[in-house]
Structure formats: structure tokens, C-alpha cells
Amino acid sequence: MISLVLQRYAWQYGMEAGDMAEIALALRDNASRNPRAVMHDRLLTLETYFASRMIAEPLRLYDCCMESDGACAVLVTSAERARDLACRPVQVLAATGYGEADWGVGPMGSHNMPLGRYTTGGQSELARELYALAGLSPADVDVAQFYDHFTGMVLLALEDFGFCKIGEAPDFVRAGNIRWGGKLPINTAGGCLSEAYVHGLNNLVEGVRQLRGESTSQVPNARVCLVTGGSAISPSSAALLGSGA
Amino acid sequence: MSYFEDRDLAPDPNDDDEAYWANCAQRRLTFQQCGACKTVTHPPISVCPHCQSLDRGWIEAPTEATVFSFTWIHSAAHDSVTRSLPYNVVVVEFPSLPSVRLISNVVDAEPTSLHIGDALTMVWEDIGGGILLPRFRLAADSKWS
Ligand SMILES: [Zn+2]
Numbered sequence A: 001m002i003s004l005v006l007q008r009y010a011w012q013y014g015m016e017a018g019d020m021a022e023i024a025l026a027l028r029d030n031a032s033r034n035p036r037a038v039m040h041d042r043l044l045t046l047e048t049y050f051a052s053r054m055i056a057e058p059l060r061l062y063d064c065c066m067e068s069d070g071a072c073a074v075l076v077t078s079a080e081r082a083r084d085l086a087c088r089p090v091q092v093l094a095a096t097g098y099g100e101a102d103w104g105v106g107p108m109g110s111h112n113m114p115l116g117r118y119t120t121g122g123q124s125e126l127a128r129e130l131y132a133l134a135g136l137s138p139a140d141v142d143v144a145q146f147y148d149h150f151t152g153m154v155l156l157a158l159e160d161f162g163f164c165k166i167g168e169a170p171d172f173v174r175a176g177n178i179r180w181g182g183k184l185p186i187n188t189a190g191g192c193l194s195e196a197y198v199h200g201l202n203n204l205v206e207g208v209r210q211l212r213g214e215s216t217s218q219v220p221n222a223r224v225c226l227v228t229g230g231s232a233i234s235p236s237s238a239a240l241l242g243s244g245a
Numbered sequence B: 001m002s003y004f005e006d007r008d009l010a011p012d013p014n015d016d017d018e019a020y021w022a023n024c025a026q027r028r029l030t031f032q033q034c035g036a037c038k039t040v041t042h043p044p045i046s047v048c049p050h051c052q053s054l055d056r057g058w059i060e061a062p063t064e065a066t067v068f069s070f071t072w073i074h075s076a077a078h079d080s081v082t083r084s085l086p087y088n089v090v091v092v093e094f095p096s097l098p099s100v101r102l103i104s105n106v107v108d109a110e111p112t113s114l115h116i117g118d119a120l121t122m123v124w125e126d127i128g129g130g131i132l133l134p135r136f137r138l139a140a141d142s143k144w145s
Helices: A002-013 A017-031 A046-051 A124-134 A151-160 A169-174 A201-212 B015-025 B079-084
Strands: A054-056 A091-098 A143-145 A224-228 A236-242 B030-034 B056-060 B065-073 B087-093 B101-104 B119-128 B131-138
Touching (some): A002 A054, A002 A151, A002 B065, A054 B065, A091 A124, A124 A236, A201 A224, B015 B030, B015 B056, B015 B131, B101 B131
Antiparallel strands (some): A091 A236, A224 A236, B030 B056, B065 B087, B119 B131
């Protein structure tokens, strides 16, 4: 189902294989700085990427997240109780869960989505609600952790969450924006593609690390981090976290 | 002769789609149309997803079809498809019926011969057991025309 969406997206907006590779390479680069990452010392080059086997066109092996064991947890409490905890608390600026009607039938019927909705991750309405709840806009986000089951879906999430216009995500990543040191560093621990597949909860934990200043790919002065739940499925969820500083 | 050799992949008609498969067995591709709001939907479902009406009728599918999207699968998720690798999965659209797309396969296509927008012709594949599957071929494929 994902490959069908991405194939249509590529045809419609001119996405090239190298654009999905850029997601895989950027996240592997982040994982190389993260000793906890499963792919910590496993170098990935463009050559290795293109030499990897095709799974479901246009998805190659390195476009797919790993299967790995792992565990992580977050502790959620009131701001008042958090004040004197041993660890530096991170603020939940907004969190929302949402199901878009056209996605409600899931993978078995999602190919019937209206044309404008087909080549998306189905999270644009969720994103609007999230930004409105927090009183923030994409320009306020310093670092983002996108749910990364497949590289191409991260491109679509960049559009759904307003970091670029529809069809412009390939240009956005070609410009190096998602790299550590770029305009919007993403999945700074390596994500589900290169840290571990812990169903995206590891991306939430990394969001907390960023705002505590504890990431192995720290974004200087990170104050707002976006964390998104699974795309191309309904309902989905997302949160905006703040450093509280 | 079937696109997939293994009968394990045959559909198992049940309440909502029994009429659909019965029509297929008669070599008729049909989609559900809501008696109340007239929206055409697929796959079959007992309630209209748009207006919740239980009045479900059937219309004949348009004959003009094109490739909306497709993929070639190179990795077998099930033993029964291993011998068919690589196989294609195609989202078929009907220009005169934008609310319905159909997941199917284009038989006898090569990875280089399938493109979005290609015109398709439907062919029935009798896979035995009273089941006929709507599959497609490229309309310009000289082997078939
Ligand atoms: Zn209806």
C-alpha cells in the first residue's frame, strides 16, 4: 500500500530514488553518533543503498524500518509535580490524536482516497489542529522526529506538517535541510530506520533528549520539538514538546 | 492459468461480498451503489460509508480503465507468491467513476512495460472452485489484442 502511494507521488511530483535515499542516509548518519542505535557503526553510502535489493518498488531494503527488539518509556505527570523531579522535565505543549475520514478504512480501502489525499500521509488536518492547540507554526519547530516506517513517508510527513508545500519535499531534502546542522534536523537518534524499531516511541524519547540537551546529535538551543505518530493510517497522533525554558 | 499459481490466495466470499463474487462468476464486474445517496464504493460493505444507508445496489463497472498506481513486488511475504516474483500490484482507476479504484494485477506485463496512465483491458481469470478474478492486460499489448 505504501509503495503504491509513493509510486504515484513520484510520478505526480517528480520524486527520485535519491530523495528517499537521502532520508535513509541522513538518519543513518544520526545513528552513527548514537551508541544505543542498532545501526550505530553500520555505514550506509549511496552506493550501498542503490545496491540493496528491491522490496516493493520504489522501496528498497534501506527504505524500510528495521525489525528490532527494544523498550522505552516516558513518564507523564503534571507540571507542578515535575518541578522538583531529579530529571529536567520537558513540557507537552500540545498533543492530539486524529482520524481523517478518507483514511478510516485503512489499507484495504485507502486506494479509494480522493486524488488530493492519496499522495499524503493523511496527517495534514491533525497537524493543523496540533499547531492551533500549541499556538505555534512550523517555523517555530527547531527539530522534528517523524514516524519513519518507510523513508518516503517522511517526505510526505514534511508536507503534511507544513515544512514545505505539497510536492516540494524532494527539493526540501535535496537542499540538505533535514541533516544534522540543517534547517530542520529530523530523527536525530536514527529513528525507526536506524536507531531501533520501537514503534516510534523511541522518536518520542529522542524528542525529550533534544529538549534536555542530551541528544548525541544535539540541535543547539532546541526549544520546540515535533514528534509524529504513524502516517498512512488512521487514527494517528502527534505532539509538540517544549524545553520549558 | 492464473497470475498466482497457488490456490491459497483465492478469495473466501462472505456476507458483504458474496454478491460481488457471484457476479464475477458470471463474468460481470460490479460495484456497490448506495440506493440513497447514489455513491459507488468498493470493496463491498453492508452500510454506505457516506450516508449510512443500508440500501445497497449494484452497477456494472465501466469498461474503460487505466493504471492509477502500481508496484512490482520483489520480496515474498508469503510462500505462495515466491514463484511469481517479481509480480505487480496495480491500482486500477476508471476515468468515468472517480470514487472507485480496484486493486488487481496486470497479467503478462514486464517491469519496464507498466506505467501510470496506461490503458487497460479487463480479463477474467478462472482460478477454479467457482471463483473468477478480474485482472487486466495492457490495452496496447499486441500479444493479447
Ligand atoms: Zn449513501
